[in-house]
Amino acid sequence: MSRRQSDTKADIRRVALELFTQRGYEATSLREIAERLGVTKAALYYHFHSKEDIVRSLFGEHLAALDDLVAWATQQPPGPDLRAEVIDRMLRLSLDHGRQTMQFALANQHVVRDLHPGKENMFERLRTLFEVVTGPDAGVEETLRIRVALLSINTTVFAAQGLGATDEQIAAAVRDIAHRLTR
Amino acid sequence: MSRRQSDTKADIRRVALELFTQRGYEATSLREIAERLGVTKAALYYHFHSKEDIVRSLFGEHLAALDDLVAWATQQPPGPDLRAEVIDRMLRLSLDHGRQTMQFALANQHVVRDLHPGKENMFERLRTLFEVVTGPDAGVEETLRIRVALLSINTTVFAAQGLGATDEQIAAAVRDIAHRLTR
DNA sequence: GTCTATACGTGGATAGAC
DNA sequence: GTCTATCCACGTATAGAC
Incomplete structure (x- = not known):
């Protein structure tokens, strides 16, 4: 064979x-x-087909999974529970697709942004997710804190470079961080 | 004239x-x-002289300022007070040089990394700063939390995109976030 | 399914006039 | 101090043999 x-x-x-x-x-x-x-x-x-096709192939699944998450979150009743759940699902999503995919997206923002011209790109989805977990009546500081909590997944993976941390330790740290920022 | x-x-x-x-x-x-x-x-x-020279010129001051901060921090007695002070100084440093410089560094990590080959690059300095503010006896999770606190400056600026937040609001949010993560 | 060969554009960089 | 003209290397991409 x-x-x-x-x-x-x-x-x-x-x-x-x-x-x-x-x-x-x-x-x-x-x-x-x-x-x-x-x-x-x-x-x-x-x-x-092309160089861009490689990127599309790398990021497609991640984007689709993110879509599902956004769709799910939009249907849920808002509240503090939703925040924790969204963060947890996003964390699992990120760990599943590997840390490197996120690092790639962070280090090549303009590429990821232009993958799907128009409003179909990754950052639009993130923005939607932000809006869902943040109440419409939140102040600027609170909004920032909640957004940073969501982004803490990426930040933690970045911070873990050269530290030899396991996925479990990273996940635990993210949950702790998110909890400290959203309560 | x-x-x-x-x-x-x-x-x-x-x-x-x-x-x-x-x-x-x-x-x-x-x-x-x-x-x-x-x-x-x-x-x-x-x-x-060259394209790289433009980047060097853009990032030189920021790097020098970061050097000063690292040098200062290294001489201080360690402890929780130092963390808060380092974060505050780094925050001021970042706001002074404009948000865009940080955004640039984040979106062009490999460029910034290779500006000064060897150990003289930005990430080495960050690592040194990490070590100074983190005690040598800290666990993995605590280490991650403290690192994320330091990086929260960048994250918050990133999260503030399209929100119309003022520098003061961003600074306040960063201090709040760092405080929640390091206590 | 992988190769060689090649087309074609564009990028960074330099020389030298003004 | 800014221009025109030009060089050269390298990048993506394709055609077609094996």
Whole structure:
């Protein structure tokens, strides 16, 4: 039985995510990705239509999952319980898709922003989520605090660099942080 | 009296910071910067040696100020008071240099990281600052919490996008957040 | 499914006139 | 101090053989 095609495709995705995150999207050439994998540029184009297509493939699932979360949250009755639940679901979502995907999004904001022109991008979804968990009558400071609580997932992953923390420790820290910021 | 040379230079810096932040460093060409200013690429090269030189110029002051802070903090006796003071000084430092510089650094991590090869880069300084404010006997979760508190300055500025918050409101929110995370 | 070869654009950077 | 003109390297992407 021969090596499956999807293995190569998965390899490309893995290396691309790594390099895009470390060096940035534009600073990473397809040549580098190909070299790292021991294949040629043309091989990449067999599996993906374009460079942007690779990013789309990397971020698509995450975006879809975020969509589901937003849809779910919108239907729930507002309140403090919802905040904690949204944070917890977002945390699980982030850990599932791996820390690196978030790091990538943070370090390549303009790329992620332009993936879906118009209002369909990631930051619009985040904004919607912000609005759902924040009451309409919250003051500026409270709004900021709640938003930071949601973003603390990303921040904590970033802060954990070089610390050798496990996913469990990170998750525990995030819950603690979010709790301190939203009560 | 003729238009001073430093005006043009300042204009370049202003536009460059704006574009680098919005579109990313590599995605922004010198041609775009020049066009926006109504000058030619060659004019840019009169004021700056290279593209990287522009970034260095943008980030140099911030880095120097951060150096001073690290040096100061290293000499202080450790303790909870130091944490609050370090956060406060870092907050003032960040607000002074403008929010955009931080946004730029966040959105172009790899560029800032490689500005000074070796250990002289921004993240090394941050790491040093982390170590100073975190006791050597802190657990993983506590360490994460304190780090996130320091980073909350950046996070809050990011979270404030599109909210129309004043610098004072942001500063107040940061102090509140840091306090909740470090007590 | 992966290769070689190549087209084509654009980017950063420099030389030299004004 | 700013321009025109130009160089060169590299990037994405495609065509077509194996």
